[in-house]
Amino acid sequence: MKETSLLIFSSLLFLTGPGSCRLKLDSITEAKGVRGRSALLPCELSGLNENLIQIINISWHRYLPRELLAYTDGVQLNLTATQYVRRIRMSPLFQANMSLLISDLQNDDSAYYRCEIIWSYKGMAKKRSLQKDIFLDIEEVPVSKPxxxxxxxxxxxxxxxxxxxxxxxxxxxxxxxxxxxxxxxxxxxxxxxxxxxxxxxxxxxxxxxxxxxxxxxxxxxxxxxxxxxxxxxxxxxxERPPKPVVIVEPPANTIEDGQPVHLFCKVPGVLKTTQYRWRKDKVLVQPSRQNESFQNLTLHSLAQNQSVTYECGVTNNVRGRLFETWSDEVKLTPSAGNTSLDLQALISSTSVVGISLFILLLTGITVLLFKVQRSKKANSRNKSSKLLRSNSK
Structure with missing residues (x-):
């Protein structure tokens, strides 16, 4: 069995070349850190040929005395040193970069650290070790200009x-x-x-x-x-720029079909740097060349029952920064041209009917009063005649 494994390994080595299975670690042997901050201890692997080599375990140790900080089997990271549990990070997966990050550095973190990789050739039971030592120097550094x-x-x-x-x-x-x-x-x-x-x-x-x-x-x-x-x-x-107000001429509730409408954007205390803008149904209206200030807006025709909203905004330059303020929305809904005439006719006819009813009522009351008065006079004459007859008897 051993001879078979050696034969397989020799065949792979012949096919891939002797230089393709030389595992190496980087040559950095010293790192510096600042108290309270973080430091990275590099451990970068090169020359890994996955067809020939398998990684078994990667670990980090501290010297002296020797203490195991963390190790991984390629699946799960295990942290073993209590004082480093929340302060160190490394990849749980096998990869070329297996550096160790230590955060919240303390003065007593100054020490030698070792990165160790346990590996073997595929098909062979013998385990091999590749390692490097690196010294971490903790410094106290004055604060820089904030x-x-x-x-x-x-x-x-x-x-x-x-x-x-x-x-x-x-x-x-x-x-x-x-x-x-x-x-x-x-x-x-x-x-x-x-x-x-x-x-x-x-x-x-x-x-x-x-x-x-x-x-x-x-x-x-x-x-x-x-x-x-x-x-x-x-x-x-x-101070906040004043809120603009839209003035409509003619008033919004008297606009007729096809009638021109004028919109005026009024702002109290207008500055020279004030710029005006308009929005129709929340969409920005582009100004015409003839109206550079764009403070006023003229609508030449509005279709009957076409409801639209307009609002004006002002932009003020305050010490180099632009601030935009918008007015409340104004809703415009033109009505048919004869609607107001029909309404007046209806009011007029209603008034005539009311006057006629009033005259009839007044006439009825007059007749009733006249009849009551006649009835009283008749009763009075009857009483007088009865009294005379009784006296004569």
């Missing part, structure tokens, strides 16, 4: 809108403390601390939030406390 990231990028915001600032130093041993400062608008040399933390957010900005801001980053390196500050960042909070 950079402020802005959301929105151009920090001109409208009153009531949010804005967010984020402070971050790309280099430096962790932990890093961050502080935010705001400068006095009338004298930027006067500054006050406003908040601690990497982020500074205002959910509903006010005019008083306008001004210059900066952040500071602090850390400790080699026993010394160090501090760096960012450049100044300006935040401008502007």
């Amino acid at each position: 950079v402020v990231m802005k959301i929105p990028e151009h920090l001109v915001v409208l009153s009531g809108d949010p804005f967010h600032l984020r402070c971050k130093s790309a280099i430096g041993s962790l932990p890093i403390e961050y502080y935010w400062y705001k400068h006095k608008p009338t004298d930027i040399r006067i500054v006050r601390k406003i908040q601690e933390g990497m982020n500074y957010s205002i959910e509903s900005s006010k005019i008083r939030d306008t001004g210059f801001y900066h952040c500071a980053a602090l850390n400790t390196a080699n026993g010394k406390k160090l501090k760096e500050r960012s450049d100044l960042i300006e935040v401008a909070v502007a």
Whole structure:
């Protein structure tokens, strides 16, 4: 059996060539890391011929003393060192790159580490080992100058809108403390601390939030406390542009079929930089060359019972940033030209009928009163005659 395996291996080696089965690992033997951050320990495999070689196990160890950190059988990754369980990562699958990532580095992570690969030739029981050692050096690095990231990028915001600032130093041993400062608008040399933390957010900005801001980053390196500050960042909070109003002539409820309609976009306190736009049924209307300002819009004809909506918008340039405000929608529905005439005729005929009924009612009341009066007089005469007859007797 052993002779058969050797024969198969020799045949494969002859077909593929002797240089195709030389496993090698990279030659990097030292890596540097910064306390609190992450470091990658490289372990890259080359010369793997899957027709000749099979990987059995890949593991990482720490020296000295020797301690098994993690290993994989090509299917499942097993983490064995308690203090590294949540801080190390490597691929559970066999691949050319089996590097080890260590996060949240501590000073005592400075040590020698070993990447070991257990392999064998296919068809042979003998296991072979390929390994490399690498030294990880942990450094304490002073914090770098922080950079402020802005959301929105151009920090001109409208009153009531949010804005967010984020402070971050790309280099430096962790932990890093961050502080935010705001400068006095009338004298930027006067500054006050406003908040601690990497982020500074205002959910509903006010005019008083306008001004210059900066952040500071602090850390400790080699026993010394160090501090760096960012450049100044300006935040401008502007009043909201007034909402435009659409005026319709003739009024929207009196438009007749085919009648021209004029729409006027009125904005209180118009600025020179104001630009006007119109939308019909939510679709932007393109301006004509003759009407550059596009503040007014004329509709030459509207079909009967054709319902359309119009709205006007204004765009204002506030310190280099454009803000757009739209009016409420105006609904236009023209009616037939004779509709108003028919309505007037109906009102007139109704009025005539009402007057006739009133006259008839008044006549009936007069006749009734006349009859009542006659009845009273007749009763009075009858009583008088009866009284005279009784006296004569």
